Each structure stands twice: as C-alpha cells, then as structure tokens.
Amino acid sequence: MAIPLLICDDSNMARKQVAKSLPPSWEVDITFATNGVEALAAIAEGKGEMMFLDLTMPEMDGFEVLENIRKKDLKSVVIVISGDIQPQARDRVMALGALDFIKKPVSPEKLSETLGKFGLL
Amino acid sequence: MTVPFANWLDDSHRDQLKELVNLAMGDGAKALSNVTLRYIQLSVPQVNQALTQDLINHCKFARPSEFCCCVQEYAALGQVGWLFIVINPSDLKTYASLLDRDCVDEADHENMLVQLTGVLAPVILPRIAKELRVSLKLGEVQPILGLHQLPMVGAEGVSAVNLAFSYAVEAPSESEELARKPPVEMAFDVIMRAPADLVKQLAEKFSSRLDASF
Numbered sequence: 001m002a003i004p005l006l007i008c009d010d011s012n013m014a015r016k017q018v019a020k021s022l023p024p025s026w027e028v029d030i031t032f033a034t035n036g037v038e039a040l041a042a043i044a045e046g047k048g049e050m051m052f053l054d055l056t057m058p059e060m061d062g063f064e065v066l067e068n069i070r071k072k073d074l075k076s077v078v079i080v081i082s083g084d085i086q087p088q089a090r091d092r093v094m095a096l097g098a099l100d101f102i103k104k105p106v107s108p109e110k111l112s113e114t115l116g117k118f119g120l121l
Numbered sequence: 122m123t124v125p126f127a128n129w130l131d132d133s134h135r136d137q138l139k140e141l142v143n144l145a146m147g148d149g150a151k152a153l154s155n156v157t158l159r160y161i162q163l164s165v166p167q168v169n170q171a172l173t174q175d176l177i178n179h180c181k182f183a184r185p186s187e188f189c190c191c192v193q194e195y196a197a198l199g200q201v202g203w204l205f206i207v208i209n210p211s212d213l214k215t216y217a218s219l220l221d222r223d224c225v226d227e228a229d230h231e232n233m234l235v236q237l238t239g240v241l242a243p244v245i246l247p248r249i250a251k252e253l254r255v256s257l258k259l260g261e262v263q264p265i266l267g268l269h270q271l272p273m274v275g276a277e278g279v280s281a282v283n284l285a286f287s288y289a290v291e292a293p294s295e296s297e298e299l300a301r302k303p304p305v306e307m308a309f310d311v312i313m314r315a316p317a318d319l320v321k322q323l324a325e326k327f328s329s330r331l332d333a334s335f
Contacts, residue, residue, distance in 0.1 A: 010165065011140045012133075013328075056143065056163045083147035088160040104144055105252075 002029040006048030006076070008039040008065070010057040014104065018052050018081060021108040026121060036060025040068055048076045050120070053098070055082040055089060066096035079114060081106050130282065130317070134324045135168040141327050142166040142284045142313065145248040149311070150288060152244040157219045157290060164287040170317070189213060191234040193242040194260030197250060198322055201260070202315035204246060206238050213237070215307040219290070227266060234264040241311065249313075253326045282320040284313040 005028040009015045015032050022028065031047040033039040035057045042048050055062035062080060069076055080093045083104040090101045100114055115121045143166055150161040193204040208216070210230065217224035217233045224233050242259060250257035289308040315323070 011143070012136050013140050014143075056146075056165055058165050083143045084150060084163055085147045086151050086154045086160060088154065092160075104140075104147070 002027045004029050004031065004047045004049045006031050006033060006039060006042050006051040008033040008036070008051060008057070008062075009054035009081070010034050011054075014054065014081075018106055018111075021106050021111045023108070023112050023115065023121060026115070036062065036065040036068070039065050040072075040074070043069070043074050043076045050077045051079070053078050053080050055080060055084050055093070063092060063096065066093060066098060070097055077120075130168075130170060130321075134321070137324045137328050138168045138282075138284055138320065139166045141249060141252060141323070142168075142286060144252060145245045146286050146311075148248045149241045149245040152240050153288060153290075156240050157216070159219070160291045162289040162291050164289075166284060166286040169283050169285070170281070189230065189234065190265050191238040192263045192265060193238050193246070194262075195242075195246050195257055196260060197255050197257040198319055200316050200319040202313065202319055204238075204242050205312040205314060206234065206241060206309060207312060208234070208237070208309035212307045212309055215290075219307075230266055231264040235262055237309075238262055238264075245311070245313070249323070253323055253330065255323075255326065281314055282317055284315075284320075286311055 003026075005022075007015050007018050007030060009018065012034075015034075019030060019032075022030075028050075029047075031042050033042050037060045039048065039051065039053065040060070043051070053062045053065060060068075062082065066078060068074070069078065078098045080098045080101045081104060082089065082101070085103050093101055099118060102110055102114055112121070146163055146166060150163055154161050189210050190205050190207040193206075195202050195204060210224075213230060213233050214224040216237060217229070220236075222233065222236075223229055239262070242262070246257055246259060287308055287310050290306075
C-alpha cells in the first residue's frame with residue numbers, strides 16, 4: 001500500500017526536485033504543500049504519514065510545523081530538507097522530533113541513503 | 122519613475138532565483154553564526170526588479186534612522202553586480218558588541234561594515250557561483266555612511282534585479298555555550314543586485330543544472 005507522503009516547501013522548484021529524487025521503486029502517494037499551514041491541514045487529512053519539510057517558509061515555518069505536530073500529537077515522520085545549515089537549526093529540529101536533517105539541494109543518492117538508514121524503503 | 126519589469130522575469134524565474142539565494146543565504150547564516158555564536162534567523166528571500174532609487178527608498182523605509190550600508194562589488198559572466206549589506210547603525214553597534222568591539226565613531230562604523238561584509242560576501246557570492254558552476258570574482262568593498270555617499274551603482278541598469286533577504290540574530294536557548302550569552306536584538310538586510318541580463322543567465326544556468334541532474 002502506498003505511503004501518504006507530503007512534500008512541504010514554498011519553492012515549486014524545490015518541491016519538484018525532492019519528488020524527482022525519490023527512489024523509483026518507493027510506493028508513495030504524494031501531496032504537496034507550500035507552507036506550514038497547508039502541511040498541517042494535509043497531515044490532519046491523513047496525507048502526511050511521512051513528510052519532507054523545508055524550514056524557511058512564509059505563513060508558518062518548519063520549526064512551527066514541528067512544534068504543532070508535537071503539540072497536537074499528529075502522526076507524521078518528518079525529515080527536514082533545508083538550506084539553513086547552521087548546527088543550531090539541525091539541533092533544534094531534532095529536538096522537536098524530526099527524524100533527520102538533509103541539506104539542500106537534495107540528491108537522489110542522499111535521499112535513498114537516508115531513507116534506507118531508517119528502514120523506510 | 123515607473124520601469125516595466127523585464128518580460129522574462131516570470132514566476133518560474135523568481136522561484137528559481139529564490140531557491141538559489143536560499144542556499145547562499147544558509148551558508149551566510151552559518152558563517153555569521155560562527156562569528157556571533159548565535160542562531161541566525163532567516164527570512165524568505167524576495168526577488169524584485171528595481172532601480173537604484175528604489176534601493177535607496179527601500180533602505181530609507183526599512184531603516185528610518187541613518188542609512189548605513191556596505192557595497193561589495195563582484196563580477197560574473199563578464200558583468201558587474203553588487204552585494205549590499207544594509208544595516209541600522211544601532212544594529213551595527215550590537216553586532217560590534219557581539220564581537221567585543223567598539224562602534225562609536227565613523228571609523229568604527231566603517232570598520233564594522235567592512236568586517237560584516239567580509240564575513241558574508243566571501244561565502245554568499247561564491248556559493249551562488251558554485252551552484253551555477255560559473256567563475257565569480259569579488260571586487261572592491263565600499264562602506265557607506267549616509268545616503269549622500271551612495272554611489273549610483275546599477276543606475277544604468279533600469280532592468281537591474283534585487284535578490285533580497287534578512288538576517289536576525291536570535292537570543293539563544295538550546296546550547297549551553299550560547300545560553301550564557303545575553304539576549305540581543307539585531308537584524309539587517311542583504312541585497313544582491315545584478316543587471317537583468319546577468320540575473321537571467323544565472324536563473325537559466327541554475328534551472329538547466331538542476332534539470333541535468335535528473
């Protein structure tokens with residue numbers, strides 16, 4: 001059964017890049033969100049069992065999304081994909097419950113490696 | 122004076138340029154964080170076509186007090202562009218205090234402007250060049266105190282484009298090392314300004330490079 005996968009990034013280009021980097025054999029049902037508000041709504045509808053999340057976004061940023069997921073006890077496995085490569089950003093998202101942090105731009109190799117590391121493939 | 126937007130600068134180009142700036146902005150934040158030992162908050166990048174006068178107006182409105190900025194010249198693909206660091210003098214003073222430096226007189230202000238630019242420009246601009254696989258050369262750095270000193274950079278380019286974002290220094294909390302530092306409030310803008318032709322070439326290179334990756 002396909003995994004409901006949410007890709008949240010305010011950049012259309014970045015969303016497409018993540019989607020194109022997914023392992024071809026991975027069975028997923030993809031939903032896109034352009035900011036944190038849309039992402040939370042999608043998760044509430046069951047469309048974000050797994051999520052690739054950007055941090056710097058309008059409306060609601062990635063940190064706030066993680067905080068809300070925790071506060072509302074929503075079910076979503078989150079991997080952050082961001083250009084904010086400050087160690088504090090990584091520490092902060094991990095403390096907020098993210099599974100891992102990947103720096104942009106993401107590559108198919110890095111994405112497969114990360115998914116494999118957590119037994120998600 | 123109203124200047125029509127270049128007809129090539131559509132939403133797709135803006136999106137590509139924003140994502141390109143996003144990567145460079147992250148590298149710049151890391152460099153600034155290393156110097157200040159603070160977490161640097163990032164803004165969503167903006168892409169706008171603007172005249173030099175618009176830049177001046179932006180600075181006036183963004184910073185109601187004195188105008189204070191530093192211009193880093195750069196050259197890429199045979200064209201010249203400019204990176205502006207626009208900061209309120211009081212924020213510059215805060216930045217100096219984070220580095221245990223004084224920022225009292227004009228010479229101090231100029232030194233701190235050059236120092237801050239020296240932290241950011243050699244990281245932000247080369248990251249953009251790296252992503253695009255183009256050669257980029259850094260040129261002169263010019264601290265500017267007061268609008269009267271603002272050179273008419275880009276004045277010839279009615280179709281110049283500004284790629285702008287902000288940094289804000291955050292009072293830290295997570296790290297023990299950072300938690301010992303007192304909270305501060307400091308923010309400033311970074312504007313990468315380039316002739317429209319150059320920006321168009323950069324956007325197209327970024328797009329084709331990413332397309333070629335898949």
